Amino acid sequence: MHFSPSALPVLVIVGGTDETYRGYCWESAAAEHDLVVVDAAPPAGLVGDLVVDHEIADPRDADAVVAAGLALAARHEIGGVLTWDEYALVPAATLTERLGLRGNSVEAVLACRDKGTTRRLLDEAGVPSARSVRVQSAHEAAQAAAAIGYPVVLKPASHAASIGVIKAAHPEALRAAWEFANAGAGEQGPEGYGVLVEEYLDGPEVSVECMTLAGESVALAVTRKEVAFAPFFEEVGHTVERDDPLLPLVAPVARQALAALGVTDGISHVEMRVTKNGPRIIEVNARIGGDWIGRLVCRATGLDLPGIAASVAADMTPDLMPTHHGAAAVRLLYPKASGTLTERRLDALRASNSGEGRLREWGWLRDAGDRVALPPNGSLDEARIGYLITSGPTLTDAVTARDAAEAALVLQVEPEPAQ
Structure with a gap:
């Protein structure tokens, strides 16, 4: 050929x-x-x-x-x-x-993929994180939770997209939490093993989108996350604004985490919670964040994360100069209850009429007649119906436009019969 x-x-x-x-x-x-x-x-x-x-x-x-x-x-x-x-x-x-x-070493990527290794290396480097214990049985999970103190979070060691991640607020909730997390761990990647029982970090959840070249990291943007369906951690929305006031606070911790894990090149998605004692790392993903986060960053700042990642991979110096000053938001559409999706439509003309903000992109992930299932019975792919992406000169404009777009939605789900 x-x-x-x-x-x-x-x-x-x-x-x-x-x-x-x-x-x-x-x-x-x-x-x-x-x-x-x-x-x-x-x-x-x-x-x-x-x-x-x-x-x-x-x-x-x-x-x-x-x-x-x-x-x-x-x-x-x-x-x-x-x-x-x-x-x-x-x-x-x-x-x-x-x-x-050019690229990250296998060792560095393994350190990111296995969240147990991540915790150990962060602790050794003095990077604020969460107390964590790897367990392989319900009995070990109960012991770890008692030692850490409730509430705790259980998660597979090497999964993604919040698969198998659940909060246990008290000892009576631990057995069900273990079964959910352990089921997710059965499908996780081979880079890690078992389930992690971790200290629950309270406070706003954010991610820091970073670029690293030859070991030098730059924080490009902050993504603020909206999580729902407790005790699970389904992400239902994100917002990004240029010059987010949190950036000076969270950027140094993100850079410290990347250095501790040996990340040398590329775009990374560093997740953390901003607790009353300051930012503390949840996990580090050595790739572009999911759920259209890269699209939001581009609409808010003009920075093209996949283009930057491609330049770094090709050993080219990327352009990190923002070209836009605004904000963007996404709403990930979920049903209120599990069941059969019977109708889904959007009045696009009405949705786009929201002052300074605008509906920029939207799409459907499920069709009428499909079953939509919330956790614990369904995964992210089985629950999400669609998405709305908005932007505007300010964060208020972008969120107002998102609210207007949601108001123009019609989502009808026939609930499943009670068991």
């Missing part, structure tokens, strides 16, 4: 071909790079249109990814390796090391 040479640097993208959540990442990366992909199936749709070559391999299997990457390297001069898929981080780092390219 022969391919014509291109003036654009070639990047290998490992996995991450979900167009719903990651389509904008592909579009940004393709603006300055030729893209080749390693994934479990041939690329199709938007992604397929942006890809110049591919190899089929399980993106979570490091050996398979390396073999596929070497095959692509035989046909192209590869300038970098990149993924925005949490579960493909270790295989992508393994391929990066094999090709001798």
Whole structure:
């Protein structure tokens, strides 16, 4: 097979071909790079249109990814390796090391993927975090919770998207919490094992979106998170504003965490809670945040996170100068109860009429007739119905526009019969 040479640097993208959540990442990366992909199936749709070559391999299997990457390297001069898929981080780092390219070491990515290792390294470096104990049985979980003190959080050691994460407010809630978290741990990545019982951190939850190049980290934006459906931690909304007043407070802690874990390159998504005693780390993800956070950052600041990530992977100096001064918000649409979605529609004209703020993007994730299931019976993919993205000159404008868009929604769910 022969391919014509291109003036654009070639990047290998490992996995991450979900167009719903990651389509904008592909579009940004393709603006300055030729893209080749390693994934479990041939690329199709938007992604397929942006890809110049591919190899089929399980993106979570490091050996398979390396073999596929070497095959692509035989046909192209590869300038970098990149993924925005949490579960493909270790295989992508393994391929990066094999090709001798810029990127995080396998050791650093493993430290991020296994939250138990994250806690240990943060503690050793003096970075404020949460007390945490790895357990492998309900009995061990009860002992750890008693030692830490209620409330506690149980979570799989190496999962993502809040899968298996639950709060236990008192000893009577621990058994059910253990069963939920342990079920999630049965499906987690191989980089970690068991369930973590952790100190519950109270206070606003945020993430700091960072860029690291050659070990030097810069905090680019703060994402404020809105969480619902306690005792679970489903994220139902995010907001980003340029020059968030929290940035000077949380940025140093985010940089300290990245350094402690050995993160040297790329975009990272550093989650923390701002407690009464200051910011404390929840976890560190060595990739772009999910749920359209990158889109919000771009609309609020003009900074293109996937484009920056692609530049770093290709050993190019990214442009970190903000070009916009505003704010953006997203509402992730959930049903009020589990059941069958019978109707979903949006009066787009009414939704877009909200003063200085505007409805910028929206879409559906579920169709009428689909079952929608909230936790503990359903996952994120089974619960979300759609999303609304708004922006405006100020955070108040963006949130007001989001409220107006929500008011223009019609969501009807026929509840499931009581058990």
